[in-house]
Amino acid sequence: MDYGEADRIFTLLTRHHGKVGAIAKGIRRSTRSLAATLELFSTVDVQLARGRDLDVVVQAVRLPGPRLVADLERTAHAAVIAELADRVTEERHPLEGVFELTVRGLEEVAREPEPRRATVYFMMAALDLLGYAPELARCVACHRPLPEAPAAFSPPAGGLVCADCAPPGVPLLPIQALKVLRVVASGSIELYRRLRLEPPLLAEVEGALEAQLEYHLDRRLKSLRILRQMRSCE
């Protein structure tokens, strides 16, 4: 966020201190490369001076990692990951695993030819980390093991609902989508990378995970709304 004549305020996700607000003074006038170092979604080693409200950036060094801002689609996906990290982390209060998961998610968005796949994986990992992983083995209504058949997905109930228990008219996820959800939930990125995911299948999986996230975060994610608008324009 630009501030005053030449300053810029950053929200940094740190490994040990949660979210930290920091101001980089004169960054928009400076000829130093600080602005390029503190690029959105980049990983940096930063030295801060304690301030009253905001810390002050003294020095920053960019660490090796992907550059995402040049690519509109990847930027939109990186924004989902950043917004999620922002929403679940408190100021100066680390949440175990969020920093590592976010860095990995951003790297995956950069390297994955289809960034949507990376976001799907990240959303499931974030749900798991927050304790909101959906139930995918048993029906959340009758608690019987799910048969090899389409099932409904219910965020309020916390997972899959078998066709017998699903209210009439509720759309059912195809078996393929259930399989993909289970692979993602298993956390095996290698297995997940090998799956063939046609856009309609990816959309089913995406829809379920987005609904689960938005249900638990209690508020829609701005970045997901932008992603949906981009998809509907395609």
Ligand SMILES: [Zn+2]
């Ligand atoms: Zn059931």
